[in-house]
Amino acid sequence: xxxVGEKINTSRRSISEAAEKKxxxxxxxxxxxxxxxxxxxxxxxxxxxxxxxxDRLCWLVExxxxxLDLPLCLDSxxxxxLAEAMKRHKGEPMINSISLEPDRYRSLLPVITSRPCRVIxxxxxxxxxxxxxxxxxxxxxxxxxRLTGEGIPLEKIYVDPLVQPVxxxxxxxxxxxxAIRRIMEAFPGVNxxxxxxxxxxxxxxxxxxxxxxxxxAIASGLNAAIxxxxxxxxxxxxxxxxxxxxxxxxxxxxxxxxxNGRLVA
Amino acid sequence: MSDFKALSDAVxxxxxxxxxxxxxxALEAGHNPHDVIDKGLVAGxxxxxxxxxxxxxxxxxxxxxxxxxxxxxxxxxxxxxEGDVVSKGKILIGTVKGDLHDIGKNLVAMMLEGAGFEIxxxxxxxxxxxxxxxxxxNRPDIVAMSxxxxxxxxxxxxxxxxxxxxxxxxxxKVMIGGAPVTEKYAQExxxxxxxxxxxxxxxxxxxxxxxx
Numbered sequence: 268x269x270x271v272g273e274k275i276n277t278s279r280r281s282i283s284e285a286a287e288k289k290x291x292x293x294x295x296x297x298x299x300x301x302x303x304x305x306x307x308x309x310x311x312x313x314x315x316x317x318x319x320x321x322d323r324l325c326w327l328v329e330x331x332x333x334x335l336d337l338p339l340c341l342d343s344x345x346x347x348x349l350a351e352a353m354k355r356h357k358g359e360p361m362i363n364s365i366s367l368e369p370d371r372y373r374s375l376l377p378v379i380t381s382r383p384c385r386v387i388x389x390x391x392x393x394x395x396x397x398x399x400x401x402x403x404x405x406x407x408x409x410x411x412x413r414l415t416g417e418g419i420p421l422e423k424i425y426v427d428p429l430v431q432p433v434x435x436x437x438x439x440x441x442x443x444x445x446a447i448r449r450i451m452e453a454f455p456g457v458n459x460x461x462x463x464x465x466x467x468x469x470x471x472x473x474x475x476x477x478x479x480x481x482x483x484a485i486a487s488g489l490n491a492a493i494x495x496x497x498x499x500x501x502x503x504x505x506x507x508x509x510x511x512x513x514x515x516x517x518x519x520x521x522x523x524x525x526x527n528g529r530l531v532a
Numbered sequence: 533m534s535d536f537k538a539l540s541d542a543v544x545x546x547x548x549x550x551x552x553x554x555x556x557x558a559l560e561a562g563h564n565p566h567d568v569i570d571k572g573l574v575a576g577x578x579x580x581x582x583x584x585x586x587x588x589x590x591x592x593x594x595x596x597x598x599x600x601x602x603x604x605x606x607x608x609x610x611x612x613x614e615g616d617v618v619s620k621g622k623i624l625i626g627t628v629k630g631d632l633h634d635i636g637k638n639l640v641a642m643m644l645e646g647a648g649f650e651i652x653x654x655x656x657x658x659x660x661x662x663x664x665x666x667x668x669x670n671r672p673d674i675v676a677m678s679x680x681x682x683x684x685x686x687x688x689x690x691x692x693x694x695x696x697x698x699x700x701x702x703x704x705k706v707m708i709g710g711a712p713v714t715e716k717y718a719q720e721x722x723x724x725x726x727x728x729x730x731x732x733x734x735x736x737x738x739x740x741x742x743x744x
Contacts, residue, residue: 278712314682314712315682315712317682317685320682343683344681344682344683345682345683368630368632370630391632392632394632394657395632395656396632396633396634431635432591432635434590434591434592434595435591435592435595435635435638435639437592468591468635469590469591469592470590470591470592471590
């Protein structure tokens with residue numbers, strides 16, 4: 268399971284304050300904490316800075332990579348911010364994200380083909396948000412076909428099936444799970460990724476829904492997730508579900524987490 | 533009025549059968565359809581909005597209450613006379629240019645409708661020109677804009693400027709909302725109002741039009 272640590276996002280107040288003051292120590296601490304908890308990528312998002320986003324995102328990239336040897340997930344709908352952040356990134360970043368929306372696709376394509384990177388392909392159609400499994404699959408297939416056509420290897424594409432709240436439509440969970448299954452079956456080698464928290468918007472005790480959603484999504488084939496790896500209950504769910512799906516030989520990861528005191532029941 | 537309490541309660545609970553039965557009873561008892569709407573349905577939806585804003589109610593409960601009100605309105609609509617003023621005001625609503633997110637916008641539209649406003653929903657990815665055109669066509673009291681992406685927020689001031697240039701700015705109030713939008717941003721772009729959730733949007737719309 269590939270984990271993208273989601274905590275360095277300026278929509279969180281402590282991160283916003285740190286980015287405002289350029290408090291490198293705090294940012295680096297947040298990055299290290301997530302790396303130690305199992306993150307393979309650190310997401311960086313400075314979207315709330317609006318016209319200063321480019322500057323702050325670049326600062327986040329340099330700050331995190333200045334003290335931590337991990338690739339980052341550069342997270343912005345703004346192509347300029349992504350282009351600048353990518354220039355400063357060491358190694359191969361993950362770009363979050365491209366979609367079929369015409370402006371976004373057109374402006375981001377030169378960025379993601381400019382140098383090697385992984386790319387999140389968000390299942391947003393040209394003029395609407397998909398609702399059914401079929402609609403999600405159609406968008407995913409189109410994105411995969413276009414991106415591989417541009418020379419991006421399948422293994423570097425992470426399809427995000429676009430999670431929508433079950434509070435608004437109780438079929439939204441099934442729509443995402445079905446899409447994950449179909450995408451993983453139809454394109455062996457491709458990755459699927461999603462954030463968890465959209466699923467529980469508008470409902471009480473969101474963590475409960477999020478971690479159960481993670482479990483069923485992994486069972487449906489999800490192999491990457493954007494989440495908070497310092498959430499011990501969530502990580503315990505992840506470890507136990509991987510064990511149940513036969514992906515943890517000799518239950519090694521599970522036992523190791525127990526021995527390190529990281530496994531909460 | 534206690535006559536309508538059972539109806540309001542049924543709306544709050546989202547109990548369609550009970551609400552429809554209460555509506556029928558009220559009409560059979562000779563109540564004016566306007567009173568049934570105002571004192572029964574709208575009063576119930578007001579409470580739903582309040583509870584939602586306080587975190588006591590959740591999105592599905594809000595949807596269910598709105599659906600209940602809609603079913604009751606099917607009985608009441610044919611009884612309203614042509615030209616009857618039932619609306620608290622007309623609101624033009626849409627997600628701004630470049631943005632396809634509609635969930636928040638739809639929840640706000642639904643609650644405004646539940647509060648007795650007439651809604652003209654322009655959908656998603658609405659360019660400034662279209663807002664202007666529809667303001668000219670519909671003469672709304674309020675223009676409400678939604679954005680979920682920080683990159684599409686600038687379409688909000690662009691739309692306000694377009695409304696100004698068309699000479700319509702003093703004819704409408706403007707309110708905005710969406711995850712990255714803040715009160716501070718609303719002030720910066722000279723929007724008349726901002727709301728952080730669907731219940732808040734109802735209160736803000738009433739405030740802008742001087743409705744108690």
